Amino acid sequence: MAQMLTQTLKTEAINTQIGGKIAPARPVSDQFGAIAGHAGLVATEFSYRKDEEIYGEDEPAEYVYQVVSGAVRSYKLLSDGRRQIGAFHLPGDVFGLEPGQTHRLAAEAIIATSVRLVERASLERVAGTDVQVARKLWAMTAGELRHAEDHMLLLGRKTAMERVATFLLEMDRRLAVANMMALPMCRRDIGDYLGLTLETVSRALSQLHAKGILGFSGARQIVLRNRQHLHNLDA
Amino acid sequence: MAQMLTQTLKTEAINTQIGGKIAPARPVSDQFGAIAGHAGLVATEFSYRKDEEIYGEDEPAEYVYQVVSGAVRSYKLLSDGRRQIGAFHLPGDVFGLEPGQTHRLAAEAIIATSVRLVERASLERVAGTDVQVARKLWAMTAGELRHAEDHMLLLGRKTAMERVATFLLEMDRRLAVANMMALPMCRRDIGDYLGLTLETVSRALSQLHAKGILGFSGARQIVLRNRQHLHNLDA
DNA sequence: CGTCCATTTGAGGTGGATCAACCCTAGTGG
């Protein structure tokens, strides 16, 4: 976070800002608003360039983040460079929330991304006096756990085609606008999320394209033409 | 939980019981005690036979459980029967804790198991007035999330041998007594936990045995003779 | 001591990985 000082930085009392638009592509319950509608909580805006690190694995968890625009990947690495992406964070999503002292995964901007952030310490302070806030933090962590549990099933037991079908339905749900989704991430990111190689992801997408189940307009602009078929593949 | 009425059932005020021994094989911070040292919270003891279901996937989350003795598997199924075990719960562990209305995974006793349980509703009630309890619940869910994140890396990116090595080190840490671990689960359970077949698990164990890295005294009694080697394999 | 299930071991098949071109397109500079 050292380079933060060298970049544009905007700080303001959160309760003058939260409640306004935060630019998600679709209606999203504003999780940050729910936890941050409190005097004394200060939110800061910050931006990252494509592929810039937001925090590293096992780094002290100083801030909690919300994506305003762009996209973020959270991941773990093995010593030889193998990577597992645990989650993609899209506009509206909160990430980096930890009750412990350190981040369990690293986080990087996938594309140019701006975030809102608050100090973990101040959030903890508020949670220490307001049970509603404490409850909300618990619920957010539980939401992440639910996603992780679903993803373990995918990684441990689904075939390549089932994984890709599940991925497409997830992204369709989370970022499709007017029936079209604009994926921010490359094939390698998708592979590292699904426990596959980028070639296998590409082949699965080509197969779905050949069957007319999806349409492309550019490799990252996808229209789902047959969600039911994908749901069936998804097992 | 209907069959509960047909079995031995013992209820008592939790603060007369918690704080005493709960029979974990090793010193464990008593998570249940920390959340339950409150007037009005009632803990019930209950037992399950080998392979008995404790709750099903998507069933209402009526109780929160702590293993007193025995072992439990939490898992998800695909429609065709493929199974992913998300976690094993051993003496001292809390499981079935959900801020939502339903259980995200099913739970079964692996062997004869006894648990202590409290109503989720009463726990929530206490959490609604006591921030310390609320904080503890959050921390427990975050602990499960951490495990799930580590396990995603294993399922998505580790080789069969690395998975088995990681499993052995985890079980050694959690249930070894006098340098020996008595695994409660069969090879199929291990495979469904690691995203492998039971045959692949068996072959990996045989290989480690042949190299002298572990010793057997019966298929489920294992002694680790070279933890460093396992840590290296674990990548 | 026999039965039954868990485990091991073997033989062979295969889904996805790896290695290798090639292609497409967005961005760059002339």
Place this chain on the structure above:
DNA sequence: CCACTAGGGTTGATCCACCTCAAATGGACG
């Protein structure tokens, strides 16, 4: 405005780690 380039994406050929199917072995328990 277009040629050039680089990085991302696709496709093909081959390989191999793990799965599947099958059989033998072992151990726990009546």
